[in-house]
Every structure is written in structure tokens, then in C-alpha cells.
Amino acid sequence: MSARGFFQKIRFLAVCTLLAMGTAVQAVEPDELLSDPALETRAREISKDLRCLVCRNESIDESNADLARDLRVLVRERLSEGDSNAEVLDFVVARYGEYVLLRPTTRGANWLLWASGPLMLVLAGGIGLAFVRRRSRSQPAGADTLTEDEKARLAEILKE
């Protein structure tokens, strides 16, 4: 990350923090926590997959912004009402769009994103294997082999 990169990242963090300043909110607050530890653990898991919409590349679990707090509270409300993790995510996506998901879905063209690694591995692995096999079969070339003249000279030396 370059200085400029940090600079930009920080500007966004600053915006988030500034938004938070007036209202004294900072990441997950004690009063938001659910009393049921199992439910709270699930809430934290879900929060890590949801993006803070006004920050840059921060999950709502990490963010200080008001909007992130609202989303955290919303997630916990839905969980308390008995929603499953998937239902909570669907609910949030229905409201705010696909953009909130830090873990992209596999729907539509996104399969390409998820498959890109394995596909590339197969492709690159195949090319690598083909190369290695060709190297193991080919005859030593160039400097390692002797020309006809050199062979003749070698034969002479051996005779002497």
C-alpha cells in the first residue's frame, strides 16, 4: 500500500469517524450486544460479511459509522426474531442491494469470479506439467551434446 493509498483509505476512515464523532458511536458498542452468547456469535459472523455502505471496504463489525450501527442493530433484531443467518442476509440484501455483501454470491456471472482460481490452477498446472514432461523426455541439447567434430576429437583422445 502506498502513502497515497493510505491517504485515501484514511480519508474514508476519517469520514466514517467524523460521522461518528457527534453521536459517540464506535464499532460494536456494549449496549448492542445480545445477552444470548450463541446468538451474539452468529450476529458477529454475519456482521463480518456485511459492508458498511458509507465507508471504504470496512465491514459493519469494524465500522464506526452510524449506518453500520443501524445495520448491526438490524441484524440482531432479525436474529432475535428467529431468522436464520441466510434469511438475515437476504433481508439486508433486499433492502440495500448486493453491494452490502463482502462475500459475493455465486449467482450470474459471479461464478466466474469464484471459479477463476481453480480454473487457472488447472490451466497453469497443465501447462507446467506439460513443460516438465517435455523437459524430462527431451535429449540434452546445446552445450550438453557434442558435435561430430567434438566426437571425433574425443574418440582420438580416448585412443591415445
Place this chain on the structure above:
Amino acid sequence: MITELGHFALILAFLVACVQTVVPMIGASRKWHGWMAVAEPAATLQFLLTAFAFGALTWAFVTSDFSLRLVVLNSHSAKPMLYKISGTWGNHEGSMLLWVLILTLFGACAAWFGGNLPPSLRARVLAVQASIAVAFFAFILFTSNPFLRLPVPPFDGQDLNPLLQDPGLAFHPPFLYLGYVGLSMAFSFAVAALIEGRIDAAWARWVRPWTLAAWVFLTIGIALGSWWAYYELGWGGFWFWDPVENASFMPWLLAAALLHSAIVVEKREALKSWTILLAILAFGFSLIGTFIVRSGVLTSVHAFANDPERGVFILMILAFFVGGALFLFSMRAGAMEARGVFGVVSRESALVMNNVLLAVSCFVVFVGTIWPLVAEMLFDRKLSVGPPFFNLAFSPFMVALGAILPIGAMLPWKRGQLGRTMLALRVPFVLALALAVLAWAMQTGRSGLGPIGLFLGAWVVFGALTDLWSRTGRGDNRLGRLSRLPRADWGKTVAHSGLGVTIFAVAGLLAWEQEDIRVVQLGESFDVGGYTLTLDGVDQVRGPNYISEMGKVRVAQNGREVAVLNPEKRVYPVAQMPTTEAGIDYRVFRDVYVVIGDQQADGGWTVRTYIKPFANWIWSGSILMAIGGFLSLSDRRFRVAAGARKTPAGVPAE
């Protein structure tokens, strides 16, 4: 006055770079020695002029010359001196100037230490290096001039972003740039070799130290940035898979691949065209990183409009250099015939696997980074690709890499036997397995992440040590021989161990971290992970350019005080920005990390406490990797290669 001289020096450096691009290149193709010889003094002069320009800008920051636009925007008279200096590169224009300063420094180093290169290759390398400099001098002078004056200077500046006012971050960009820009040397060597049409073991031996140096600096730069994020951003995260982070990580992965493939070229005269391609791509990703960071295109698609001129300019530089180099590559790659023959089970094959894994993992990071842009442009979908994707899609490659590393590193060249190498590695394997089982038994009902990370880390570390020990041969006095092993062997062991340590630390931290969030009254005590913390007080403290609310938290274990921490909440009035300063008790096996939040209505304070096991090991591992790189760099064969001017150009492969 000094500012104008700096500006003038920058323009002169631009002109010198133009001359250095054209004259030696023509000289090399016509075999005119006089023209080729222009390259060396030109490279030195270019560096001196750029250094003067950079010095002039630094001077303006040090003396708080608020007639300069850049100084007003990024400095303040009350700022500590260290941050006045680091403010020089804490902004777009200044950091670009640092970028070219390092670029010309590398060019000058190639001129100073390249005495053993064939004259035509040296002339071409310096010409290519200068052509990159031409592009970036033009970029600075036409779109990002740091030397612009203000007609009416204000009384004081707007201060540097407070988060940048930190020792870790003051030195993070220079190291990162040394890495990014260092890869330009590998690129210049690759393009020069393509123009020459000759790549042999000697070429690999010349290019490898530059790549190694660049990789070492990138490692240090990334580690510094990650460490800074850990202690500064207030929740102890160390890696966010942010586009700008990925921008530095992709060149790092490719540089690591390049280091290893260059060994195959050097020792075995195989993988030549792939190594050339990697050299081009590694620098290409440095440029892509620069583009991503400067244009803001990936931060948000709309941010591109903020600075279209700069973004388009860098995109053009990127297209010209990478496109041109790839075109040249497609013309000449056929001529580079591999010579070495090796079996399917051999060190060469293992290094091919290493390259496949590193290159594919880099590809995954790349696809994940640009996917939001692709999805918006092609499919009209606004979506995010965040850490959950990268953790899932990237980590398997690192697991695979760690799993094969000790075996590949011990396989003999040309032809090996898998069984024999595995037998030699039985001790590290059993040790690693035993540690993992122990960890599994000791932890309570959590995921397999910790034990798997411990197994991999221990396997890599012990495997590296076994490899080193096996090199001492048999019989008596193995310890004596251990100390006389080539530095490159030590470098390999230390760098690989560093990777093992980092793999383990990342897994261990993520698996065994503990968190506690609560409201604490003054004087109240609470327990987290075997420690008792007491909030003794919260004071108002005044710093040089900030106001701070500083908590005092006593940390005790088994009734014995182990640390007093001072977590802070600072406000920088000039920049109008708050920051958190975590109070951290750094320990070998765990950090206690305390962050203080806001005062609540009932008078208590929000306190976040984290127990972070093995946090220091992440950066210790990175530093080990860098030390390994330095050790390898100091190996005799590179020093001989750099010092002996009389040796014939073609060094035979070992």
C-alpha cells in the same frame, strides 16, 4: 529560490532521461562505444538532479514554506520534525517524486555496479530504465507538479493527516517504493535481454540480486503497513484485502515467483521465457498498483472522475510499457530455447510448482480486486468483493505452497526420488504433527484453523532447518561446516522459516483471539482470558498538535501486575480528526490490546479488550523473510559477480 532550483533540476532530469533513453539504445544497436558510454554518466546525473529536486521539496517541508501549495495542504508548523520530513511523501505529488527518485537511484546503481555486464546489455538496460523515468518525469511535470506556488501564502498549513503521523507509517512508503520500483530493474533487464535476443545463466545471475533486493524491500514495506494497521486502526486487524493493499501484495507474490524461477535459469538454463514474462508482469503489477492507488478507480468507480487526467496518464504508461514489452516478448520468446533436462521429480519441477501456485494466487487476488469494476462495467451489477472471498479463494494456495515447500526445497536438481526426500523429512513431519495434535487437544471445541496453521508453520520451519542440517554432510564437525555453508543456503533457510512463522501466526491469531467489549466504571475490574484489567482513570492530555483522552488500565495476571496500558483517544484540531491509539502490552506469546471508547451516560467508559496470541510472530516472520533475502543477497557469488570486472561474460551454469 531553492524551490525554483528544485523545479528546474526536475526538468533537467527529465531531459537527461530523454537523452539516456535514445543515445545508448542507438549506440548498442550500431556498436558505437562512445554512444553506449553516455548511459553511465547520464544515469548518475539523472539521479543527482532528482535527488536535488527531492531535497528542495523536503527543505520546503522542513522550513514550513507555506508559499508552496503542497506544503500548505500537508503540513503544519506545530508538527513534529519527523512528520514534517515524512510529510514530503505523505501526499500524491511528493510520493511520485520519491517514486522517480528511487527509480533513478536504481538506474544509477546499475551504472555503478554493472561493470561486469557486457557493454551493449548495460547500455540497453540503462536506456530502458531511463525510458520508464521519462514517462514518470512527464507524469509529474504535467499532471502532479509538487513545486506549484500559491499567490497568497496562508499563515499556517492544514496539517498532515493524523493517521499518517506515526513512525511506522513514516517509513512505510519509502520501503514499499524501493520494492515497487526495484522491480523496474528486473523489467529493464528483461526488455534489454529481449532486444539483445540472449538469455543465459549469466543474465539470471545479474538480474537476481535486483529482484531479491526489491522483494526484500517490498516485504519490509508490507510488514510495516500491516503492523501500523494493527496498532493504529483500533481493532487489531492486520490485513484487510483492500484494493491498495492488494496492489502491493500482487507484485510481492510475482517477485517471489520470479526469484525462484531465476534460480532455475541460473542453475539449469530452463524456464527462460517464463522468467522473462514474470519479470515483465511483476513490474506490470507494480504499475497497475500505482494506477489503482493514484486513480482511485477501484476505491469506487466514480472516484475515477475525480482525477481522470492522472488516471489516464498512468493507464497510458502502463499500456505502453507492458504492452510494448509483451509484444517484444511474443516476437522473441521462441528464440529462447530451454537447455537443461530434468526428471519429473526434481528441484526444477518443484520450482515450477512453486511458480504455478504463486502466479495463480496472484491471479486470484487480481481477479478479486478488479471484479467489482468488471461486474459494474459488463453486467451492470454493483457488488463488493471483501475479505471473506479472499480468505476462501486465496488461502488454499498458501496451504498448498506450505505443504510442498519443505519437500521441493530438499529435492535434488535434475532427478530425485520422492521417497528418499520424504524419508529425510520424517523428523520435521512427525514434530509438526505432534504439535498440531497437542494444539488440537488443548483448545476447546474450536475450528481446525489453529492446529492446521501450526502444522503447516512447524512443517515449513523444521523442514527448512532439516534442509540446512542435511547440507553439512556426514561424519564429524557438522556444526563447523554449518557455519561455513554459503550465505545463500542460510538465506534460504531463514526466509523459508520466516514464511512458516508467518503462516502459523496468522492462523493462530485468527483461531485463538479473544475479545471483550463492555462499559467499565472508573476503578472497576474485569477479567479477560486469564488477565484482570482495572480502569484506574481517564485523563485529558495535551500533545504537540493534538488533545488526548488517555486511559490508565492496569493489567494483572494471578494477582501480579504485568503492565500499565495507556489507550488514547486523540483529536487533532487542525485536521479536525480523531484517532485511536491502542494500549498494547506486547509479549512473545500474546498481546493484550486495549482500546478506550467514549464515555457513556452513566459515567462509565467503553473499553474493548483483545487477547491477541502470536501477533508479533506475523511481523517477526516477515522480518525473518527479509533477513533471509539479505543473507542471500550477500552471498559470495553475487559479490564476486559485482566485483570481478575481468571475468568473462558467460558464467557457466553450475
